[in-house]
Amino acid sequence: MTASTVRQENLLFCQHFTAVRIYTGTQVFSLAERLSSLYIAALSTLRFDGAFTPLFSAFSLEPICCMEIGEANGLITTKMKVEDV
Secondary structure, three states, X not given: OOHHHHHHXXXXXXXXXXXXXXXXXXXXXXXXXXXXXXXXXXXXXXXOOOEEEEEOHHHOOHHHHHHHHOOOOEEEEOOOOHHHO
């Protein structure tokens, strides 16, 4: 992945954030595999002056409870198998 590709993906992700009404200062949680899209999501969240919090599926569904405590505004996921969660 080149720097140019990262920049383009970042801009697209920021446009998507705006489309789903995620704005500056939001708290975005992530329950996703470690793919390039996860890093793009993190960079895009930081670009929006937001807080990016990765949740790890290795701990089953327990980390999802942290979303309520952290007053999450958004959740980023990928398609995962049920066995992975």
